[in-house]
Amino acid sequence: xxxxxxxxxxxxxxxxxxxxxxxxxxxxxxxxxxxxxxxxxxxxxxxxxxxxxxxxxxxxxxxxxxxxxxxxxxxxxxxxxxxxxxxxxxxxxxxxxxxxxxxxxxxxxxxxxxxxxxxxxxxxxxxxxxxxxxxxxxxxxxxxxxxxxxxxxxxxxxxxxxxxxxxxxxxxxxxxxxxxxxxxxxxxxxxxxxxxxxxxxxxxxxxxxxxxxxxxxxxxxxxxxxxxxxxxxxxxxxxxxxxxxxxxxxxxxxxxxxxxxxxxxxxxxxxxxxxxxxxxxxxxxxxxxxxxxxxxxxxxxxxxxxxxx
Numbered sequence: 001x002x003x004x005x006x007x008x009x010x011x012x013x014x015x016x017x018x019x020x021x022x023x024x025x026x027x028x029x030x031x032x033x034x035x036x037x038x039x040x041x042x043x044x045x046x047x048x049x050x051x052x053x054x055x056x057x058x059x060x061x062x063x064x065x066x067x068x069x070x071x072x073x074x075x076x077x078x079x080x081x082x083x084x085x086x087x088x089x090x091x092x093x094x095x096x097x098x099x100x101x102x103x104x105x106x107x108x109x110x111x112x113x114x115x116x117x118x119x120x121x122x123x124x125x126x127x128x129x130x131x132x133x134x135x136x137x138x139x140x141x142x143x144x145x146x147x148x149x150x151x152x153x154x155x156x157x158x159x160x161x162x163x164x165x166x167x168x169x170x171x172x173x174x175x176x177x178x179x180x181x182x183x184x185x186x187x188x189x190x191x192x193x194x195x196x197x198x199x200x201x202x203x204x205x206x207x208x209x210x211x212x213x214x215x216x217x218x219x220x221x222x223x224x225x226x227x228x229x230x231x232x233x234x235x236x237x238x239x240x241x242x243x244x245x246x247x248x249x250x251x252x253x254x255x256x257x258x259x260x261x262x263x264x265x266x267x268x269x270x271x272x273x274x275x276x277x278x279x280x281x282x283x284x285x286x287x288x289x290x291x292x293x294x295x296x297x298x299x300x301x302x303x304x305x306x307x308x309x
Contacts, residue, residue, distance in 0.1 A: 001043055002043070002115075002117055002118055002119070002258055003042070003043035003044065003045060003112075003115075003118050003119075004034070004037050004042055004043070004044050004045070004118070004119045004120075004121060004254055004258075005045045005046075005047070005112050005114060005118060005119070005120050005121070005139070005148075006030040006031070006033060006034040006044070006045070006046050006047070006120075006121040006122070007030060007046075007047040007048065007120075007121070007122050007126070007127075007135060007136055007139055008028050008029055008030030008031060008046075008047075008048060008121075008122065008123065008124055008126045008127075009028040009029070009030075009031070009048060009049075009082065009100075009124065009125075009126045009132075010026065010027075010028045010031050010048045010049070010050055010056075010059045010073070010081065010082065011026075011027050011028045011031075011081075011082040011083060011084050011098070011100070012024055012025075012026055012027070012055045012058065012059070012081065012082070012083045012084070013025050013026070013027040013083075013084050013086050013243065013295065014083060014084070014085050014086065015086050015088060015094075015241065015243075015293070016085060016086065016087045016088065017088045022293075023293050025293070025294050025295055026058060026059045026062045026063075027084070027243070027244075027295045028048070028124075029123060029124045029126075029153060029155050029246075029247050030046070030048075030121055030122065030123065030124070030126070030153070030247075031046065031048070031059075031063075032243075032244045032247035032248065032251075032289075032295040032296055033121060033153075033247045033248065033250045033251040033254070034046045034063075034068050034121070034251075035062070035063070035066045035068060035295075035296040036244075036247075036248050036251035036252075036285060036289070036296045036297045036302075037068075037251050037254060037255060038063070038066040038067030038068040039066055039067065039296065039297060039298075039299055039302040040251075040255055040297075040302050040305070040306065041067065041302075041306065042254075042255060042258060043069075044067060044068045044069065045068070045069045045071075045072060045112040046063060046068050046069065046070070046072060046073070047072045047073075047109075047111065047112075047135065047139070048072075048073055048074070049073070049074045049075075049076060049103045049132075050073055050074070050075055050076070050081045051075070051076055051078075051079035051080045051081040052075050052076065052077050052078070052079065053079075053080055053081055055080070055081035055082075055083060056075060056081040059073070059081060060073055060075075066296075069112070071110065071112075072109075072110050072111065072112060074103070074106060074109055074110075076103050076104070079101060079103060080101060082098065082099065082100035082101075083098075083099050083100075084096050084097065084098045084099070085097040085099075086243060088241060091239070091242075092239040092240060092241050092242050092290075093242050094241070094242065094243050096157070096159070098159075102131050103131065103132075105131070105134060109135060111135075111138065111139060111142070114139075114142050114143055114146050114148050115146060115148070116146050116147040116148065116264070117147065117148065117149065117263045117264055118143075118146075118148045118149070119148065119149045119150075119151060119254050119257060119258070120139060120140065120143040120148050120149070120150050120151065121151050121153070121250065121254065122136055122139070122140070122150075122151075122152060122153070122174075123152050123153030123154060123155050123174075123182075124153065124155040124156075124157075125155075125156070125157070125160055127152070127170070127174055128156075128167040128170045128171065128174075133170060136174075137173075140174075140177040143177075144177065147264050148264065149179050149180070149257065149262075149263075149264045149267070150177055150178045150179050150180075151178065151179065151180045151182070151250065151253075151254060152174050152175065152177070152178035152180070152181045152182070152209075153182050153183070153246070153247075153250050154171075154181065154182070154183035154184075154187045154188070154191075155183070155184075155187060155246065156171075156183075156187045156190055156191055157190070158186070158190050160190075161190050164190065164191050171191070172208060175205060175208035175209050176208045176209070178208075178209045179209065179211065179264060179267055180209070180211045180212075180213065180253075180267070181205055181209045181211065181212050181213070182212075182213040182214075182215065182246075182249070182250055182253070183200075183212070183213075183214060183215070184214075184215045184216070184217070184246060185197070185214065185215070185216045185217070185219075188200045188204070188214075191204075192204055197212070197214035197216070197222040197224065198222075198224065198229065200212070200214060201214070201224040201229075205224075206224070210225070210226050210268070211224065211225045211226065211267065212224040212225075213249075213253065213279075213282075215246060215249060218234065218236075220232050220233045220234045221234065221249070221279060221282070221283065223275055223279060225270065225275060226268055226270075228270075228272055228275065230272065230275070232279050232283060234283055234286075234287065235283075235287055237287050237290045237291065239290040239291070240290065240291055240292060240293050241290065241292065241293055241295075242290055243295050244289035244290075244292070244294070244295035244296055245286045245289055245290050246286070247289070247295065247296075248282075248285040248286045248288065248289035248295075248296065248297060249282045249283070249285065249286040250282070251282075251285050251296075251297070252281040252282035252283065252284055252285030252286060253278055253279065253281060253282040255281050255285070256277060256278035256279070256280070256281035256282065257278060259281065260274065260277055260278060262274070262278070284305065285297055288301045
């Protein structure tokens with residue numbers, strides 16, 4: 001059975017509303033996607049780092065109970081696991097403060113076995129950071145060798161805007177490794193000062209990767225894939241939190257690729273109808289995540305969606 005392998009940071013998100021802490025949930029961009037996929041019953045494996053503290057234990061237990069293999073978490077002794085403070089505004093959009101210490105480089109870290117047409121998910125600052133990039137590149141090289149689908153979530157936050165030039169080489173390399181790129185309008189405005197999806201695709205992405213999924217918040221999602229371009233509107237949602245919206249758009253798209261049996265060699269030949277089916281999965285997952293205080297789809301949604309609800 002095909003599987004999804006994700007690599008990225010783990011973090012405990014502590015959510016604040018009106019200056020008061022209201023909840024805490026394990027998170028991280030790829031982490032959130034993997035939890036939703038695990039709840040959908042997709043064989044899911046996550047590569048990351050944690051400390052040997054209570055926060056690390058919460059993260060590991062949470063992955064396990066949600067069907068994500070925790071074997072590939074590297075636990076560092078005498079290190080603290082990262083946390084973030086997420087401050088929600090009146091529209092439930094978040095700004096963040098991060099608290100983390102670096103994990104040392106390891107030569108003996110473990111990686112799941114990757115098979116042809118498995119899916120590898122990577123992205124965010126983790127995919128650019130020199131402290132973790134060695135793992136990312138090794139995983140991507142193996143994915144390319146065996147013919148897995150590589151999905152890149154740019155997710156470049158504004159607090160790293162001053163480092164965009166420094167990381168541009170790694171960014172372009174990530175695009176070149178990828179079969180599908182997903183990024184938000186904010187990501188590309190920070191990186192390139194461009195606010196139009198078509199221009200981002202033609203000027204910055206298409207040379208390296210022929211497929212871009214460009215998300216625009218409440219304005220919907222734009223698809224640029226080979227010879228196809230299309231805009232998808234989204235249903236109005238009164239969000240509880242938008243923290244997991246993009247991560248679950250990713251999860252839904254990956255679920256759609258598996259549900260509709262899309263292989264790597266199929267990507268260049270997908271029709272508009274094929275993409276409609278896939279993107280609809282992504283939009284449904286994203287809308288559901290916005291209805292939750294957590295960063296993932298609910299178990300009830302997962303059960304109903306699998307049953308055609």
